[in-house]
Amino acid sequence: MxxxxxxxxxxxxxxxxxxxxxxxxxxxxxxxxxxxxxxxxxxxxxxxxxxxxxxxxxxxxxxxxxxxxxxxxxxxxxxxxxxxxxxxxxxxxxxxxHELGVDPGLVKDGVEAHLQELLAAQIGLLGSGHTLVRREYPTAIGPVDILAKAPGGGSVAVEIKRRGDIDGVEQLTRYLELLNRDPRLSPVRGVFAAQEIKPQARVLATDRGITCLVLDYDAMRGVDDVDARLF
Amino acid sequence: MxxxxxxxxxxxxxxxxxxxxxxxxxxxxxxxxxxxxxxxxxxxxxxxxxxxxxxxxxxxxxxxxxxxxxxxxxxxxxxxxxxxxxxxxxxxxxxxxHELGVDPGLVKDGVEAHLQELLAAQIGLLGSGHTLVRREYPTAIGPVDILAKAPGGGSVAVEIKRRGDIDGVEQLTRYLELLNRDPRLSPVRGVFAAQEIKPQARVLATDRGITCLVLDYDAMRGVDDVDARLF
DNA sequence: GCTTGAATATCGCCG
DNA sequence: CGGCGATGTTCAAGC
Structure with a gap:
Protein backbone atom coordinates (compact mmCIF):
# COMPACT_ATOMS: atom_id res chain seq x y z
CA MET A 1 0.00 0.00 0.00
CA HIS A 98 3.88 -0.21 3.43
CA GLU A 99 3.65 -3.98 3.32
CA LEU A 100 0.34 -5.00 4.84
CA GLY A 101 -0.08 -8.64 3.84
CA VAL A 102 -3.35 -10.45 3.39
CA ASP A 103 -6.17 -9.42 5.70
CA PRO A 104 -8.24 -12.05 7.52
CA GLY A 105 -11.26 -9.83 6.90
CA LEU A 106 -14.26 -8.71 8.88
CA VAL A 107 -16.07 -11.28 11.00
CA LYS A 108 -19.75 -10.53 11.49
CA ASP A 109 -20.57 -12.16 14.79
CA GLY A 110 -24.09 -10.89 14.73
CA VAL A 111 -26.45 -13.79 14.39
CA GLU A 112 -24.19 -16.81 14.89
CA ALA A 113 -22.63 -15.51 18.09
CA HIS A 114 -26.03 -14.45 19.36
CA LEU A 115 -27.51 -17.86 18.62
CA GLN A 116 -24.70 -19.46 20.60
CA GLU A 117 -25.36 -17.13 23.51
CA LEU A 118 -29.10 -17.81 23.41
CA LEU A 119 -28.75 -21.58 23.13
CA ALA A 120 -26.31 -21.61 26.05
CA ALA A 121 -28.91 -19.74 28.10
CA GLN A 122 -31.68 -22.07 26.91
CA ILE A 123 -29.68 -25.29 27.00
CA GLY A 124 -32.89 -27.21 27.70
CA LEU A 125 -33.60 -26.95 23.96
CA LEU A 126 -31.16 -29.88 23.62
CA GLY A 127 -33.60 -31.93 25.68
CA SER A 128 -34.74 -31.92 29.31
CA GLY A 129 -31.96 -32.41 31.89
CA HIS A 130 -29.02 -31.10 29.87
CA THR A 131 -26.55 -28.81 31.59
CA LEU A 132 -24.09 -26.40 30.03
CA VAL A 133 -20.39 -27.22 30.40
CA ARG A 134 -19.15 -24.20 28.50
CA ARG A 135 -19.29 -22.22 25.27
CA GLU A 136 -16.30 -22.26 22.92
CA TYR A 137 -15.01 -25.51 24.45
CA PRO A 138 -11.38 -25.72 23.29
CA THR A 139 -10.01 -28.64 21.26
CA ALA A 140 -6.79 -29.14 19.34
CA ILE A 141 -8.53 -28.23 16.07
CA GLY A 142 -10.46 -25.23 17.39
CA PRO A 143 -13.25 -24.45 19.82
CA VAL A 144 -16.56 -26.32 19.83
CA ASP A 145 -19.47 -23.87 19.97
CA ILE A 146 -21.18 -25.50 22.94
CA LEU A 147 -20.38 -28.50 25.13
CA ALA A 148 -23.09 -29.85 27.46
CA LYS A 149 -23.61 -32.79 29.83
CA ALA A 150 -26.39 -35.21 28.93
CA PRO A 151 -28.75 -36.26 31.76
CA GLY A 152 -27.98 -39.96 31.34
CA GLY A 153 -24.19 -39.46 31.31
CA GLY A 154 -21.97 -38.60 28.39
CA SER A 155 -21.71 -35.29 26.58
CA VAL A 156 -23.26 -33.28 23.78
CA ALA A 157 -21.22 -31.21 21.34
CA VAL A 158 -23.16 -28.52 19.46
CA GLU A 159 -22.12 -26.83 16.24
CA ILE A 160 -24.11 -23.67 15.51
CA LYS A 161 -24.53 -22.06 12.10
CA ARG A 162 -26.85 -19.46 10.72
CA ARG A 163 -27.38 -21.60 7.65
CA GLY A 164 -26.65 -25.28 8.15
CA ASP A 165 -24.66 -26.61 5.23
CA ILE A 166 -22.65 -29.78 4.64
CA ASP A 167 -19.45 -27.99 5.67
CA GLY A 168 -20.85 -27.51 9.16
CA VAL A 169 -21.66 -31.22 9.49
CA GLU A 170 -18.12 -32.11 8.45
CA GLN A 171 -16.74 -29.66 11.00
CA LEU A 172 -18.85 -31.14 13.79
CA THR A 173 -17.83 -34.66 12.73
CA ARG A 174 -14.16 -33.77 13.19
CA TYR A 175 -14.87 -32.36 16.65
CA LEU A 176 -16.82 -35.45 17.65
CA GLU A 177 -14.01 -37.74 16.56
CA LEU A 178 -11.59 -35.84 18.78
CA LEU A 179 -13.91 -35.40 21.77
CA ASN A 180 -14.88 -39.05 21.83
CA ARG A 181 -11.25 -39.97 22.51
CA ASP A 182 -11.57 -38.21 25.88
CA PRO A 183 -12.84 -40.78 28.45
CA ARG A 184 -14.10 -37.98 30.72
CA LEU A 185 -16.51 -36.85 28.01
CA SER A 186 -17.28 -40.01 26.05
CA PRO A 187 -19.73 -40.86 24.70
CA VAL A 188 -20.19 -37.53 22.93
CA ARG A 189 -23.35 -37.03 20.91
CA GLY A 190 -23.48 -34.40 18.17
CA VAL A 191 -26.13 -31.72 17.63
CA PHE A 192 -26.12 -29.64 14.49
CA ALA A 193 -28.07 -26.46 15.24
CA ALA A 194 -28.96 -23.79 12.72
CA GLN A 195 -31.71 -21.35 11.76
CA GLU A 196 -32.06 -23.23 8.51
CA ILE A 197 -30.71 -26.69 7.70
CA LYS A 198 -30.19 -27.67 4.07
CA PRO A 199 -31.68 -31.06 3.07
CA GLN A 200 -28.27 -32.45 2.04
CA ALA A 201 -26.79 -31.43 5.37
CA ARG A 202 -29.68 -33.02 7.23
CA VAL A 203 -29.22 -36.30 5.34
CA LEU A 204 -25.48 -36.38 6.04
CA ALA A 205 -25.96 -35.49 9.71
CA THR A 206 -28.66 -38.10 10.23
CA ASP A 207 -26.51 -40.73 8.51
CA ARG A 208 -23.74 -40.00 11.00
CA GLY A 209 -26.03 -40.12 14.01
CA ILE A 210 -25.96 -36.36 14.46
CA THR A 211 -29.14 -34.70 15.65
CA CYS A 212 -30.44 -31.72 13.69
CA LEU A 213 -31.93 -28.82 15.64
CA VAL A 214 -33.61 -25.95 13.87
CA LEU A 215 -33.35 -22.77 15.92
CA ASP A 216 -36.10 -20.16 15.90
CA TYR A 217 -34.08 -16.99 16.38
CA ASP A 218 -37.02 -14.71 17.09
CA ALA A 219 -38.58 -17.14 19.55
CA MET A 220 -35.26 -17.55 21.35
CA ARG A 221 -34.82 -13.79 21.51
CA GLY A 222 -38.34 -13.53 22.85
CA VAL A 223 -37.57 -15.96 25.67
CA ASP A 224 -34.39 -14.04 26.35
CA ASP A 225 -36.32 -10.78 26.53
CA VAL A 226 -38.78 -12.30 28.99
CA ASP A 227 -35.86 -13.48 31.12
CA ALA A 228 -34.30 -10.06 30.92
CA ARG A 229 -37.52 -8.47 32.13
CA LEU A 230 -37.74 -10.84 35.08
CA PHE A 231 -34.33 -9.77 36.37
CA MET B 1 -5.86 13.87 8.58
CA HIS B 98 -1.44 16.25 7.40
CA GLU B 99 -3.39 19.45 6.92
CA LEU B 100 -5.66 19.02 3.91
CA GLY B 101 -8.11 21.90 4.13
CA VAL B 102 -11.63 21.94 2.76
CA ASP B 103 -12.22 20.02 -0.44
CA PRO B 104 -14.15 21.61 -3.33
CA GLY B 105 -15.70 18.21 -3.94
CA LEU B 106 -16.52 16.08 -6.95
CA VAL B 107 -18.08 17.74 -9.99
CA LYS B 108 -20.26 15.38 -12.00
CA ASP B 109 -20.28 16.52 -15.60
CA GLY B 110 -21.59 13.15 -16.46
CA VAL B 111 -24.80 12.84 -18.30
CA GLU B 112 -25.48 16.36 -19.53
CA ALA B 113 -22.01 16.80 -21.03
CA HIS B 114 -22.11 13.33 -22.51
CA LEU B 115 -25.55 13.87 -24.00
CA GLN B 116 -24.26 17.03 -25.65
CA GLU B 117 -21.31 15.12 -27.07
CA LEU B 118 -23.53 12.31 -28.34
CA LEU B 119 -26.15 14.61 -29.87
CA ALA B 120 -23.44 16.59 -31.63
CA ALA B 121 -22.17 13.33 -33.11
CA GLN B 122 -25.71 12.23 -34.03
CA ILE B 123 -27.01 15.61 -35.16
CA GLY B 124 -29.41 13.85 -37.54
CA LEU B 125 -31.64 13.25 -34.51
CA LEU B 126 -32.78 16.88 -35.00
CA GLY B 127 -34.15 15.81 -38.38
CA SER B 128 -32.62 14.71 -41.67
CA GLY B 129 -30.29 17.21 -43.32
CA HIS B 130 -29.17 19.11 -40.21
CA THR B 131 -25.49 19.94 -39.85
CA LEU B 132 -23.58 20.83 -36.72
CA VAL B 133 -22.29 24.41 -36.46
CA ARG B 134 -20.68 23.94 -33.06
CA ARG B 135 -21.17 22.87 -29.45
CA GLU B 136 -21.16 25.53 -26.72
CA TYR B 137 -21.97 28.26 -29.25
CA PRO B 138 -21.14 31.50 -27.42
CA THR B 139 -23.70 34.26 -26.79
CA ALA B 140 -23.65 37.33 -24.56
CA ILE B 141 -25.62 35.47 -21.85
CA GLY B 142 -23.68 32.23 -22.01
CA PRO B 143 -23.01 29.37 -24.42
CA VAL B 144 -25.82 27.53 -26.23
CA ASP B 145 -25.34 23.76 -25.91
CA ILE B 146 -25.59 23.07 -29.64
CA LEU B 147 -26.12 25.25 -32.72
CA ALA B 148 -26.98 23.57 -36.02
CA LYS B 149 -27.93 24.58 -39.55
CA ALA B 150 -31.36 23.53 -40.75
CA PRO B 151 -31.61 21.97 -44.23
CA GLY B 152 -34.07 24.60 -45.48
CA GLY B 153 -31.99 27.53 -44.20
CA GLY B 154 -32.04 29.09 -40.77
CA SER B 155 -30.63 27.61 -37.57
CA VAL B 156 -31.50 25.35 -34.68
CA ALA B 157 -30.48 26.08 -31.09
CA VAL B 158 -30.53 23.10 -28.74
CA GLU B 159 -30.67 23.20 -24.97
CA ILE B 160 -29.77 19.90 -23.34
CA LYS B 161 -30.73 18.77 -19.86
CA ARG B 162 -30.73 15.49 -18.08
CA ARG B 163 -34.19 16.25 -16.74
CA GLY B 164 -36.13 18.81 -18.73
CA ASP B 165 -37.75 21.32 -16.40
CA ILE B 166 -39.36 24.71 -16.89
CA ASP B 167 -36.09 26.44 -16.05
CA GLY B 168 -34.47 24.88 -19.09
CA VAL B 169 -37.24 26.12 -21.38
CA GLU B 170 -36.83 29.65 -19.99
CA GLN B 171 -33.10 29.43 -20.55
CA LEU B 172 -33.55 28.32 -24.16
CA THR B 173 -36.14 31.06 -24.73
CA ARG B 174 -33.60 33.71 -23.69
CA TYR B 175 -31.02 32.25 -26.06
CA LEU B 176 -33.51 32.17 -28.94
CA GLU B 177 -34.45 35.79 -28.41
CA LEU B 178 -30.79 36.77 -28.68
CA LEU B 179 -29.87 34.47 -31.55
CA ASN B 180 -32.83 35.55 -33.66
CA ARG B 181 -31.44 39.09 -33.71
CA ASP B 182 -28.48 37.78 -35.73
CA PRO B 183 -29.44 37.94 -39.45
CA ARG B 184 -26.77 35.35 -40.32
CA LEU B 185 -28.57 32.78 -38.15
CA SER B 186 -32.20 33.84 -38.27
CA PRO B 187 -34.69 32.28 -38.23
CA VAL B 188 -33.53 30.21 -35.23
CA ARG B 189 -35.75 27.34 -34.16
CA GLY B 190 -35.49 25.96 -30.63
CA VAL B 191 -35.13 22.33 -29.59
CA PHE B 192 -35.41 21.35 -25.97
CA ALA B 193 -33.66 17.99 -25.56
CA ALA B 194 -33.61 15.91 -22.40
CA GLN B 195 -33.69 12.33 -21.18
CA GLU B 196 -36.96 13.14 -19.49
CA ILE B 197 -39.21 16.15 -20.11
CA LYS B 198 -41.65 17.22 -17.39
CA PRO B 199 -45.24 17.79 -18.59
CA GLN B 200 -45.22 21.44 -17.52
CA ALA B 201 -41.99 22.04 -19.40
CA ARG B 202 -43.42 20.37 -22.49
CA VAL B 203 -46.53 22.55 -22.38
CA LEU B 204 -44.49 25.74 -22.02
CA ALA B 205 -42.06 24.73 -24.77
CA THR B 206 -44.85 23.79 -27.18
CA ASP B 207 -46.64 27.06 -26.43
CA ARG B 208 -43.49 28.94 -27.45
CA GLY B 209 -42.95 26.93 -30.61
CA ILE B 210 -40.05 25.03 -29.15
CA THR B 211 -39.67 21.40 -30.20
CA CYS B 212 -39.25 18.80 -27.46
CA LEU B 213 -36.83 15.95 -28.08
CA VAL B 214 -36.58 13.06 -25.65
CA LEU B 215 -33.10 11.56 -25.75
CA ASP B 216 -32.55 7.84 -25.26
CA TYR B 217 -29.17 7.87 -23.55
CA ASP B 218 -28.50 4.14 -23.82
CA ALA B 219 -29.51 4.02 -27.48
CA MET B 220 -27.29 7.01 -28.24
CA ARG B 221 -24.40 5.39 -26.41
CA GLY B 222 -25.08 2.22 -28.37
CA VAL B 223 -24.82 4.10 -31.68
CA ASP B 224 -21.65 5.69 -30.37
CA ASP B 225 -20.21 2.26 -29.55
CA VAL B 226 -21.02 1.04 -33.03
CA ASP B 227 -19.25 4.06 -34.49
CA ALA B 228 -16.30 3.40 -32.23
CA ARG B 229 -16.09 -0.16 -33.49
CA LEU B 230 -16.14 0.95 -37.10
CA PHE B 231 -13.07 3.13 -36.60
C1' DG C 1 -36.57 18.49 7.55
C1' DC C 2 -38.39 14.25 5.86
C1' DT C 3 -38.89 10.95 2.15
C1' DT C 4 -37.78 8.74 -1.92
C1' DG C 5 -34.82 6.76 -5.30
C1' DA C 6 -30.23 6.19 -7.67
C1' DA C 7 -25.37 4.67 -7.12
C1' DT C 8 -18.80 4.47 -10.79
C1' DA C 9 -22.74 1.48 -5.51
C1' DT C 10 -20.47 -3.00 -2.73
C1' DC C 11 -21.15 -7.56 -0.92
C1' DG C 12 -22.80 -12.14 -0.25
C1' DC C 13 -25.64 -15.89 -1.44
C1' DC C 14 -27.74 -18.99 -4.72
C1' DG C 15 -28.33 -21.27 -9.03
C1' DC D 1 -20.35 -16.37 -13.92
C1' DG D 2 -25.02 -13.93 -13.73
C1' DG D 3 -29.07 -12.63 -10.90
C1' DC D 4 -31.18 -11.11 -6.65
C1' DG D 5 -31.46 -8.83 -2.22
C1' DA D 6 -29.36 -6.40 1.88
C1' DT D 7 -26.30 -2.74 3.31
C1' DG D 8 -23.65 0.04 9.82
C1' DT D 9 -25.47 1.64 2.86
C1' DT D 10 -24.22 6.95 1.01
C1' DC D 11 -25.93 10.64 -1.70
C1' DA D 12 -28.77 13.93 -3.96
C1' DA D 13 -33.20 15.69 -5.41
C1' DG D 14 -38.12 16.60 -4.51
C1' DC D 15 -41.71 17.86 -1.59
Missing part, protein backbone atom coordinates in the same frame (compact mmCIF):
# COMPACT_ATOMS: atom_id res chain seq x y z
CA UNK A 2 1.27 3.39 -1.04
CA UNK A 3 0.16 6.56 0.71
CA UNK A 4 0.54 9.90 -1.01
CA UNK A 5 -0.60 13.27 0.30
CA UNK A 6 -0.49 15.80 -2.50
CA UNK A 7 -2.12 18.69 -4.27
CA UNK A 8 -4.01 16.98 -7.06
CA UNK A 9 -6.75 17.23 -9.63
CA UNK A 10 -8.51 14.28 -11.22
CA UNK A 11 -10.80 13.33 -14.06
CA UNK A 12 -12.93 10.21 -14.18
CA UNK A 13 -14.71 8.72 -17.16
CA UNK A 14 -16.78 5.54 -17.07
CA UNK A 15 -20.46 5.23 -16.29
CA UNK A 16 -20.30 9.00 -15.90
CA UNK A 17 -17.80 11.79 -16.39
CA UNK A 18 -16.63 13.76 -13.39
CA UNK A 19 -13.70 15.79 -12.24
CA UNK A 20 -12.07 16.94 -9.02
CA UNK A 21 -10.70 20.48 -8.90
CA UNK A 22 -7.22 20.93 -7.50
CA UNK A 23 -6.92 20.42 -3.74
CA UNK A 24 -4.77 18.66 -1.18
CA UNK A 25 -5.87 15.05 -0.76
CA UNK A 26 -4.86 11.58 0.33
CA UNK A 27 -4.14 9.17 -2.51
CA UNK A 28 -4.11 5.49 -1.52
CA UNK A 29 -2.73 2.92 -3.93
CA UNK A 30 -3.57 -0.59 -2.79
CA UNK A 31 -1.60 -3.72 -3.55
CA UNK A 32 -4.25 -4.88 -6.04
CA UNK A 33 -3.75 -1.66 -8.05
CA UNK A 34 -6.93 0.05 -6.88
CA UNK A 35 -6.74 3.74 -6.08
CA UNK A 36 -8.69 5.90 -3.63
CA UNK A 37 -8.80 9.70 -3.44
CA UNK A 38 -9.86 10.86 0.02
CA UNK A 39 -10.57 14.30 1.40
CA UNK A 40 -10.45 15.16 5.09
CA UNK A 41 -14.15 14.69 5.66
CA UNK A 42 -17.26 13.02 4.41
CA UNK A 43 -18.09 9.39 4.89
CA UNK A 44 -16.02 6.33 4.20
CA UNK A 45 -16.62 6.80 0.49
CA UNK A 46 -13.71 8.34 -1.39
CA UNK A 47 -14.22 11.45 -3.54
CA UNK A 48 -13.16 9.30 -6.44
CA UNK A 49 -11.62 5.89 -6.93
CA UNK A 50 -10.86 3.02 -9.27
CA UNK A 51 -11.89 -0.48 -8.34
CA UNK A 52 -9.77 -3.53 -9.06
CA UNK A 53 -8.80 -5.06 -11.37
CA UNK A 54 -6.97 -2.05 -12.71
CA UNK A 55 -3.49 -0.85 -13.53
CA UNK A 56 -1.65 2.34 -12.66
CA UNK A 57 0.66 4.06 -15.16
CA UNK A 58 2.80 6.98 -14.02
CA UNK A 59 3.44 9.48 -16.81
CA UNK A 60 5.04 12.85 -17.42
CA UNK A 61 2.99 16.05 -17.69
CA UNK A 62 2.89 17.82 -21.04
CA UNK A 63 4.37 21.31 -21.44
CA UNK A 64 1.14 23.07 -20.53
CA UNK A 65 0.57 20.93 -17.44
CA UNK A 66 4.20 21.36 -16.37
CA UNK A 67 3.84 25.13 -16.65
CA UNK A 68 0.78 24.86 -14.38
CA UNK A 69 2.81 22.99 -11.78
CA UNK A 70 1.88 19.37 -12.53
CA UNK A 71 4.77 17.06 -11.64
CA UNK A 72 3.25 13.64 -12.41
CA UNK A 73 0.22 12.32 -14.25
CA UNK A 74 -1.20 9.03 -13.01
CA UNK A 75 -3.51 7.11 -15.28
CA UNK A 76 -5.52 4.37 -13.61
CA UNK A 77 -7.20 2.15 -16.16
CA UNK A 78 -9.75 -0.52 -15.33
CA UNK A 79 -8.74 -3.90 -16.75
CA UNK A 80 -12.15 -4.97 -18.04
CA UNK A 81 -14.15 -1.82 -18.68
CA UNK A 82 -13.15 1.51 -20.22
CA UNK A 83 -13.34 3.25 -16.84
CA UNK A 84 -10.39 5.54 -16.42
CA UNK A 85 -9.15 7.82 -13.67
CA UNK A 86 -6.46 10.39 -14.49
CA UNK A 87 -4.79 12.18 -11.59
CA UNK A 88 -2.63 15.27 -12.00
CA UNK A 89 -0.22 15.52 -9.08
CA UNK A 90 1.17 18.91 -8.13
CA UNK A 91 3.22 19.33 -4.99
CA UNK A 92 3.68 16.06 -3.08
CA UNK A 93 3.72 16.44 0.70
CA UNK A 94 4.04 12.82 1.70
CA UNK A 95 4.82 9.56 -0.04
CA UNK A 96 5.35 6.24 1.73
CA UNK A 97 4.89 2.54 1.00
CA UNK B 2 -3.84 11.34 10.50
CA UNK B 3 -2.44 8.24 8.85
CA UNK B 4 -1.41 5.26 10.94
CA UNK B 5 -0.13 1.93 9.66
CA UNK B 6 -0.21 -0.59 12.48
CA UNK B 7 -0.95 -4.09 13.62
CA UNK B 8 -4.44 -3.80 14.96
CA UNK B 9 -7.62 -5.58 15.95
CA UNK B 10 -11.04 -3.99 16.15
CA UNK B 11 -14.53 -4.54 17.43
CA UNK B 12 -17.63 -2.78 16.20
CA UNK B 13 -21.03 -2.68 17.83
CA UNK B 14 -24.02 -0.80 16.48
CA UNK B 15 -26.51 -2.05 13.93
CA UNK B 16 -24.53 -5.29 14.06
CA UNK B 17 -21.61 -6.73 16.00
CA UNK B 18 -18.41 -7.53 14.17
CA UNK B 19 -14.72 -7.83 14.80
CA UNK B 20 -11.48 -7.69 12.89
CA UNK B 21 -8.76 -10.16 13.86
CA UNK B 22 -5.27 -8.79 14.34
CA UNK B 23 -3.52 -7.75 11.12
CA UNK B 24 -1.54 -4.89 9.66
CA UNK B 25 -3.81 -2.17 8.33
CA UNK B 26 -4.12 1.48 7.43
CA UNK B 27 -6.00 3.59 9.96
CA UNK B 28 -7.20 6.96 8.67
CA UNK B 29 -8.45 9.57 11.11
CA UNK B 30 -10.15 12.43 9.29
CA UNK B 31 -10.44 15.99 10.50
CA UNK B 32 -14.13 15.49 11.32
CA UNK B 33 -13.22 12.64 13.68
CA UNK B 34 -14.32 9.84 11.37
CA UNK B 35 -12.12 6.77 11.21
CA UNK B 36 -11.46 4.26 8.42
CA UNK B 37 -9.72 0.88 8.66
CA UNK B 38 -8.37 -0.18 5.28
CA UNK B 39 -6.71 -3.38 4.16
CA UNK B 40 -4.50 -3.65 1.09
CA UNK B 41 -7.27 -4.90 -1.16
CA UNK B 42 -10.97 -4.98 -1.71
CA UNK B 43 -12.97 -2.07 -2.99
CA UNK B 44 -13.14 1.49 -1.79
CA UNK B 45 -15.12 0.36 1.22
CA UNK B 46 -13.11 0.10 4.42
CA UNK B 47 -13.07 -3.13 6.44
CA UNK B 48 -14.63 -1.11 9.21
CA UNK B 49 -15.24 2.54 9.96
CA UNK B 50 -17.04 5.15 12.01
CA UNK B 51 -18.99 7.88 10.27
CA UNK B 52 -19.13 11.45 11.53
CA UNK B 53 -20.18 12.96 13.82
CA UNK B 54 -18.05 10.98 16.22
CA UNK B 55 -15.24 11.37 18.71
CA UNK B 56 -11.98 9.50 19.19
CA UNK B 57 -10.62 8.74 22.65
CA UNK B 58 -7.13 7.28 23.04
CA UNK B 59 -6.81 5.01 26.06
CA UNK B 60 -4.34 2.72 27.77
CA UNK B 61 -4.54 -1.07 27.44
CA UNK B 62 -5.37 -3.07 30.53
CA UNK B 63 -2.85 -5.54 31.99
CA UNK B 64 -4.05 -8.46 29.90
CA UNK B 65 -4.00 -6.45 26.68
CA UNK B 66 -0.57 -5.03 27.50
CA UNK B 67 0.75 -8.55 28.03
CA UNK B 68 -0.62 -9.44 24.58
CA UNK B 69 1.25 -6.54 23.02
CA UNK B 70 -1.45 -3.87 22.79
CA UNK B 71 0.08 -0.40 23.09
CA UNK B 72 -3.00 1.81 22.63
CA UNK B 73 -6.75 1.37 22.66
CA UNK B 74 -8.76 3.76 20.51
CA UNK B 75 -12.44 4.13 21.18
CA UNK B 76 -14.44 5.83 18.46
CA UNK B 77 -17.91 6.72 19.63
CA UNK B 78 -20.67 8.02 17.40
CA UNK B 79 -22.12 11.28 18.70
CA UNK B 80 -25.80 10.51 18.11
CA UNK B 81 -26.15 6.74 18.15
CA UNK B 82 -24.57 4.10 20.37
CA UNK B 83 -22.39 2.86 17.53
CA UNK B 84 -18.88 2.23 18.79
CA UNK B 85 -15.63 1.12 17.22
CA UNK B 86 -12.80 -0.01 19.49
CA UNK B 87 -9.37 -0.47 17.96
CA UNK B 88 -6.50 -2.26 19.71
CA UNK B 89 -3.21 -1.02 18.33
CA UNK B 90 -0.16 -3.25 18.56
CA UNK B 91 3.06 -2.30 16.82
CA UNK B 92 2.79 1.02 14.97
CA UNK B 93 4.78 1.15 11.73
CA UNK B 94 3.83 4.61 10.57
CA UNK B 95 2.11 7.63 12.05
CA UNK B 96 1.84 11.01 10.35
CA UNK B 97 -0.54 13.98 10.31
Missing amino acids: RLVVAECAARYTGRLSAHLPRARRLVVVKADGSVLLHSDGGSYKPLNWMSPPCSLAVGEPDAEQRAAGVTQVWTVQHAKTDDRLVIDLYEVHHDSA | RLVVAECAARYTGRLSAHLPRARRLVVVKADGSVLLHSDGGSYKPLNWMSPPCSLAVGEPDAEQRAAGVTQVWTVQHAKTDDRLVIDLYEVHHDSA
